[in-house]
Amino acid sequence: MPVEKYFFIDPNRCIGCRSCVEACSECDTHKGHSMIHLEYVDRAVSPQTLPVVCMHCDSPTCAEVCPADAIKRTADGVVQTARKPRCIACNNCVLACPFGVPKMNSNFELMMKCDMCYDRTAVNKNPMCATVCPSRALHFGTWDEMEELRPRSLPQNRFRFGMQEIHTKVYMMTPRDLPVEYLDVAAELSESSGADASVSENKIIGDDPMLDGLFRLEGA
Amino acid sequence: MEPELDPELHTVPPDRGAMLDQPKWRQDFPIDTPQDSYVARREFTKFLGLTSLAFVVGQFWIALQNLWRRARGKLPIASIAKLDELPVGSVKVFHYPTPLDSAILIRLDADNLLAFSNQCTHLQCPVLPDLEKGRLHCPCHRGYFDARSGRPLAGPPRRPLPQITLKIDGSSIYATGIMLGET
Numbered sequence: 001m002p003v004e005k006y007f008f009i010d011p012n013r014c015i016g017c018r019s020c021v022e023a024c025s026e027c028d029t030h031k032g033h034s035m036i037h038l039e040y041v042d043r044a045v046s047p048q049t050l051p052v053v054c055m056h057c058d059s060p061t062c063a064e065v066c067p068a069d070a071i072k073r074t075a076d077g078v079v080q081t082a083r084k085p086r087c088i089a090c091n092n093c094v095l096a097c098p099f100g101v102p103k104m105n106s107n108f109e110l111m112m113k114c115d116m117c118y119d120r121t122a123v124n125k126n127p128m129c130a131t132v133c134p135s136r137a138l139h140f141g142t143w144d145e146m147e148e149l150r151p152r153s154l155p156q157n158r159f160r161f162g163m164q165e166i167h168t169k170v171y172m173m174t175p176r177d178l179p180v181e182y183l184d185v186a187a188e189l190s191e192s193s194g195a196d197a198s199v200s201e202n203k204i205i206g207d208d209p210m211l212d213g214l215f216r217l218e219g220a
Numbered sequence: 221m222e223p224e225l226d227p228e229l230h231t232v233p234p235d236r237g238a239m240l241d242q243p244k245w246r247q248d249f250p251i252d253t254p255q256d257s258y259v260a261r262r263e264f265t266k267f268l269g270l271t272s273l274a275f276v277v278g279q280f281w282i283a284l285q286n287l288w289r290r291a292r293g294k295l296p297i298a299s300i301a302k303l304d305e306l307p308v309g310s311v312k313v314f315h316y317p318t319p320l321d322s323a324i325l326i327r328l329d330a331d332n333l334l335a336f337s338n339q340c341t342h343l344q345c346p347v348l349p350d351l352e353k354g355r356l357h358c359p360c361h362r363g364y365f366d367a368r369s370g371r372p373l374a375g376p377p378r379r380p381l382p383q384i385t386l387k388i389d390g391s392s393i394y395a396t397g398i399m400l401g402e403t
Binding site: 060 | 233
């Protein structure tokens with residue numbers, strides 16, 4: 001029995017080389033389409049990029065809103081691309097996902113999304129993006145390995161979008177000296193609209209403009 | 221099966237409450253694949269029951285068709301051709317007993333006049349005469365029938381072509397009935 005491996009995203013380490021985007025389309029389950037999104041955090045002020053893969057939520061919003069019962073999660077907790085015979089290309093999942101992961105392939109009339117390279121991870125290989133990432137912004141490995149590699153970071157997999165709380169299979173690296181109960185992605189939005197302080201006190205974002213922009217983007 | 225107790229099921233409702241407190245539709249449309257593909261004993265029994273019922277209905281349908289055919293009585297006698305318009309080795313297409321049932325009349329030699337339905341007994345493609353080799357040929361799936369008896373020789377058809385009984389009265393040829401061949 002191999003030790004369980006986890007997916008870790010460390011946006012601070014992303015250098016925007018697009019290797020993951022190219023490698024993603026090589027994965028057999030994606031039929032030649034790249035399923036990873038490389039987003040600019042705030043392109044006007046920073047070249048910082050951020051790779052976005054599916055977070056594989058325990059309560060997947062995409063599947064919750066699917067009217068055709070097409071989005072399913074396999075027993076290992078990986079939310080799969082919509083089932084072709086069921087998907088009606090209605091775009092509900094595309095609009096609903098808080099992380100903005102699903103994309104509609106209108107040629108196939110099928111929602112396709114990151115499935116953590118299911119053909120590879122199912123046989124204990126690493127996903128394509130994590131295999132090629134030169135700066136290890138995307139890392140697929142064991143928990144112990146990550147503790148040793150990133151002693152100053154703490155993997156976090158609890159997110160909050162307004163009232164919605166999501167626990168994900170994929171971990172986001174956060175500063176270890178600023179531990180938080182959850183990553184409040186919409187906090188920046190509520191703060192700017194004058195919301196209560198209880199939401200914003202959970203913010204991990206201090207005066208770091210880069211992180212600040214990152215979460216503004218995710219909440220947008 | 222209790223959804224919470226199954227280690228393969230991960231679904232957490234959006235309110236993060238217990239699965240048993242959720243509305244029924246959430247259990248009816250599960251997100252986890254093992255639960256989605258789970259076939260309950262009741263569904264399986266229903267499938268078995270309906271499938272066998274369909275087979276029973278099919279058998280009754282076949283039996284009724286046989287009864288109807290017998291109840292229809294004797295087929296009409298119809299003039300289909302003149303003897304002198306059919307030289308040896310020639311073929312004529314006619315329709316018997318209704319205009320929708322096409323058939324072929326073949327003259328193998330001076331004394332042998334035969335008529336068969338020209339619908340192949342495999343998938344109802346029209347058969348073509350190949351009298352030099354003494355057979356009828358269905359081009360759809362390369363089926364062959366014996367031109368003298370209508371029996372299948374090769375290819376997918378397993379039943380002989382229905383033969384049409386003929387009566388020659390002077391110079392006229394009449395169709396008098398259909399003889400279903402033995403399998």
